[in-house]
Amino acid sequence: MKILALDIGAGTQDILLYDDGINIENCIKIVLPSPSKVFAEKVKEITSKGRSLLVKGETIGGGVLTASILNHLKKGFKVIMTKDAAYTIRNRLEDVEAYGIKIVKDEVELENFDGEILELREIMVNLLAEFLEKFNVNVLDVDFVAVGVQDSGVYPKGVENRRFRLQKMKEILEKNPKIESLAFKEEEIPEFFLRMKSAVKAVKKQLSNVKVLVMDTAPAAILGCLTDSKVKDAKEALIINAGNAHTLFSLILDGEVAGMVEHHTRMLNSERLSWLLKGFLSGKLLDKHVFSDGGHGLFYLENFKPKPVEKVMIAITGPNRTIFSNTGFKVYFPTPGGDVMMTGTFGLVEAVKRKFFA
Secondary structure (H helix, E strand, C coil), X not given: CEEEEEEECCCXXXXXXXXXXXXXXXXXXXXXXXXXXXXXXXXXXXXXXXXXXXXEECCCCCCHHHHHHHHHHHCCCCEEEEHHHHCCCCCCHHHHHXXXXXXXXXXXXXXXXXXXXXXXXXXXXXXXXXXXXCCCCCCCCCCEEEEECCCCCCCCCCCCHHHHHHHHHHHHHHHCCCHXXXXXXXXXXXXXXXXXXXXXXXXXXXXXXXXXEEECHHHHHHHHHCCCHHHHCCCEEEEEEECCCEEEEEEEECCEEEEEEEEEHHHCCHHHHHHHHHHHHHCCCCHHHHHHCCCCEEEXXXXXXXXXXXXXXXXXXXXXXXXXXXXXXXXXXXXHHHCHHHHHHHHHHHHHHHHHHC
């Protein structure tokens, strides 16, 4: 079985070509800059030229790309976006237009556009295949493509954007508290997860017959940690993904999710981390506390039980995992397959195994 796992984060896109016929150490692993970073640099070049900007293509990750586009507007230059591309900025088009961006539904409207054109793409299997072919490695014969992207979802009017994604995670986990419940086969993707749907469409354009699975990047990292030999044996584990934008805490009791907390990484210091960690494990921290502190929120599931910090394995992954260095807690840094950068891709591979073969 061959699985192409693509974990597309805010800083990097991590690629694993998993083949169960060879040792994991010999599988192809690649770490590249994230598409949003690459396109952000291209926008900056266009801004320096003082040209109008047309953005078309897929719905991809925003982050630094969004910041570059908004800066282009701030400098007084026009920005036009097609509908799919516009969802990269915000998941409600009214919010995108409120920035001063013109949204067009049909590219025919753009025939007389005078400016620079940027076409967004974040899943480029054909380009990867072309590169690896030079090393006698075939990507086009994979059985599955598993993609990790962060998707905040299209939040209804009147619902706070920060709350929506975590609320939906809670609803899904209430039905089945296994972390792989947050991974979706292509026909299972909820309608409000537009970036996930865009990812499937992009894969299918290049590999029409392949089976596709998508998962949010943070839960994928949590699942990846659960493949680490030491974490796998822990009955009670607090697994934390300290990403570039968000930090997600997930309490795993006997293999099931018992609760989650999400906050913004840039806002976290030793004091806040201790507050979140102790309060969450004790069950005394509430959703309103995290939200009022600027985070996304918190939820507990029915299987939650208060746990003393010293009784729980604290496993931390993600590019900002060292933020826990000065908290005084005893922490463990998982390395599934011997490579911390592949944690998310290992989670995606494990999700395929659990969703298609369990």
